[in-house]
Amino acid sequence: MPRNLLKNPCGEEGLEFWKVTENGGDGWMVDDMPENCGQDFPFKNVKKYFATSYELCLKRQVIDLLAEGYLSDELDAQPVVKVEDCRTDCGCEYQLTVCLLDENRKVIQKFQPEELIIDPNEDGGSWKRIEHTFPAYGSGMRFISFEHGGKDTKWWKGWYGVRVTESSVTINL
Numbered sequence: 483m484p485r486n487l488l489k490n491p492c493g494e495e496g497l498e499f500w501k502v503t504e505n506g507g508d509g510w511m512v513d514d515m516p517e518n519c520g521q522d523f524p525f526k527n528v529k530k531y532f533a534t535s536y537e538l539c540l541k542r543q544v545i546d547l548l549a550e551g552y553l554s555d556e557l558d559a560q561p562v563v564k565v566e567d568c569r570t571d572c573g574c575e576y577q578l579t580v581c582l583l584d585e586n587r588k589v590i591q592k593f594q595p596e597e598l599i600i601d602p603n604e605d606g607g608s609w610k611r612i613e614h615t616f617p618a619y620g621s622g623m624r625f626i627s628f629e630h631g632g633k634d635t636k637w638w639k640g641w642y643g644v645r646v647t648e649s650s651v652t653i654n655l
Contacts, residue, residue, distance in 0.1 A: 506537025
């Protein structure tokens with residue numbers, strides 16, 4: 483099974499390893515997963531999540547693939563790159579941007595779904611998984627940038643925006 487290249491994907495270490503790029507409203511918060519976080523939550527061992535506020539909150543990690551032990555030849559063979567994110571909310575805007583980057587950190591390929599506005603009356607507030615597998619992207623990938631976050635749509639003070647946890651970036655050689 484490929485390893486998760488994101489460090490601290492669930493907030494067990496606060497915001498360690500994440501670069502906060504937007505910290506609006508009351509900023510990012512790490513909270514304990516409630517006992518009953520929904521029957522459909524796919525990761526029973528996850529104890530924490532990241533929560534956003536009423537103005538835009540984004541955080542990013544840039545993964546140096548050579549520093550992670552991958553060889554240039556392996557990366558140039560275009561191995562499968564898969565990204566996943568788990569999110570829930572009480573009414574929010576959710577954003578995800580993942581970029582495959584070359585040695586100069588120029589974008590080779592980008593995944594950025596349309597900004598997602600979630601209505602809890604229609605969605606039920608259940609945890610959802612977002613997944614993407616990068617198709618053929620050519621040679622030269624050396625870094626992967628993963629950025630996600632959002633904000634609530636009700637402008638409530640506190641942390642009622644999108645909640646994310648168990649994010650992952652994997653490479654299957």
